[in-house]
Amino acid sequence: MACMKLGSKSEVFLLDGHTWRCSTGLQSDVIIEIGGTSFHLHKFPLLSRSEALANIIGDHPIENEKKCVLQLHDVPGGAKTFLLIAKFCYGVKMELTPLNVVSLRCAAEYLGMSEDYGEENLIAQTENFLNEVFAGWTDSLQALETCEKVLPRAEELHIVSRCINSLAMKTSADPSLFSWPMQGGSDMRNPNGTEFWNEIRTSAKSHPVGEDWWYEDVSLLRLPLYKRLILAVRSNDMKPETVAGALMYYAKRHLPLLGRQSSIENGNFAAPRSKISGSSEADQRNLLEELVELLPDQKGVTPSNFLLRLLRTAMKIHASPSCRWSLEKRVGAELDQASLQDLLIPNTGYSVETLYDIDCVQRILDYFMLVDHDDPTSNYIVDEEQMMEGSHFAKTNNKSGKSDR
Known part of the structure; x- marks a missing residue:
């Protein structure tokens, strides 16, 4: 430090x-x-x-x-x-x-x-x-966290933006240039035993570093600051897969229902600890909706099973229709990667005629049929009118198929 x-x-x-x-x-x-x-x-x-x-x-x-x-x-x-x-x-x-x-x-x-x-x-x-602080990863992160206590004056002095720009720039750089990332910034030794003095590496031993090295550290931020950091990272031309990975990590950490699904699927019933896990359903709903807005639009970037877990969570906490609609479209674009188990979406509506939400799966399938003819490398977010036209086309074909029998 x-x-x-x-x-x-x-x-x-x-x-x-x-x-x-x-x-x-x-x-x-x-x-x-x-x-x-x-x-x-x-x-x-x-x-x-x-x-x-x-x-x-x-x-x-x-x-x-x-x-x-x-x-x-x-x-x-x-x-x-x-x-x-x-x-x-x-x-x-x-x-x-x-x-x-x-x-x-x-x-x-x-x-x-x-x-x-x-x-x-x-x-x-x-x-x-402050100029010294901005030279280091952990120091910049700690300074950013303390900004919450002195808003809006920290905004007026551009301290928040300077912290965020410092961190965003470092996410795409080699962390060995400015220190190994450390959760909470309290430990001056990385998992492999290399020590640091004033964030300078003291050992010549090299460490393999993946593109996800910064996910855990920034997941400690609260949503408003985290959102601004992700937007800054995206503006620096970070790969969409890397941005999606960071958002997935944050979601699993701070959305209890989502984390529980992930833990159960992996055979681990201990959900990740979150600073805001005790927050209200309204806070959880706002968090999920904001994260969905931040997800990259490109096809093949966010795994379908994660999108479906997000969708199930959105239904349970009554997220906005636009949020659920966005998730359904995203899942539809990735439907060829989903398993049957993933598509078993519990029916959380007022109707109890079916155990699973058949209408939701139908909308996902309709969208998959709509985008199946498009360029698979293009962005898959289109407007609602196109979706309705595709749905109408699919239902018309279904009726025609029945009448021909």
């Missing part, structure tokens, strides 16, 4: 309940309240580094020589980040890491900690360190 050390003075901040006090020997003359935490500080170190604090303290009326009390509940990162801000202002030793640099950069902007208020102020320091 990248790290930048700032400050040279020893620790002077002491926590007393929910109050941070500065043990410099001087009586504090300003109290800053953030949430349920208060900071008893001194004006001068703050005024010399922060334009916002200089303006607020300067405009604050002083009554009977009482301490100046300020409320900064909107500071990005809250009390935890402001403690680091205070340490920076006092010159106390602290470290910038991928886990705190985003909130510190946002808080520094909020407080106006520019070069006008001291050389090597916090805005410049955090920007310099």
Whole structure:
């Protein structure tokens, strides 16, 4: 993990309940309240580094020589980040890491900690360190995850887009150039025992790397950021098969019903752990619909058995008609690759006349007949009108065949 050390003075901040006090020997003359935490500080170190604090303290009326009390509940990162801000202002030793640099950069902007208020102020320091973070895979991923806590300011400062662009560029590169990917970024050793220092390989041993090396790491992201990353990866001309593989991995991890189907089929009844597995059906429905929208359109890219598992899951959680329709069309284009077992789709409708959804299978078959005459290398997503025409044609032929008997 990248790290930048700032400050040279020893620790002077002491926590007393929910109050941070500065043990410099001087009586504090300003109290800053953030949430349920208060900071008893001194004006001068703050005024010399922060334009916002200089303006607020300067405009604050002083009554009977009482301490100046300020409320900064909107500071990005809250009390935890402001403690680091205070340490920076006092010159106390602290470290910038991928886990705190985003909130510190946002808080520094909020407080106006520019070069006008001291050389090597916090805005410049955090920007310099962010450039180091973007050079590494794990550091970029950790920084991106922390952006969620300080939105929308991280968006305004283009930190989110810079993290995503950094990661998207690295997905198509040789990971040995910037470190082996590590789930959660907490272990500095890869599965084969090679150690890293500041994300630099220390062993000359080579490791075979597949195109799926980044799937697990990015699957830790929540859907909004993951979606943006996938779109960035696609814009970098990543192979559709690789994009589809990443989406399949994410879906199996975060859709409990889908993961259960996959695990049972493989003889493993332990579904993959998900950060959002306890989410509501509405959240699961939104997740599935978004993933279906992201799937590549090209024929032969996404396996038919996975598409059918998605379709069964979509029916169980009552996904939108357009989502189910899209999946049926995709399955129809890949029907020649499906097995009979895959096509046993449980009937989840109000009718209990049949155990399996015959109408769904009929629509899939109709679409297969429609696209069977098209170029198999072309994209298979066509409009609904074409599908209805194909379905009508198939039913007409079925009726004609019966009358001829």
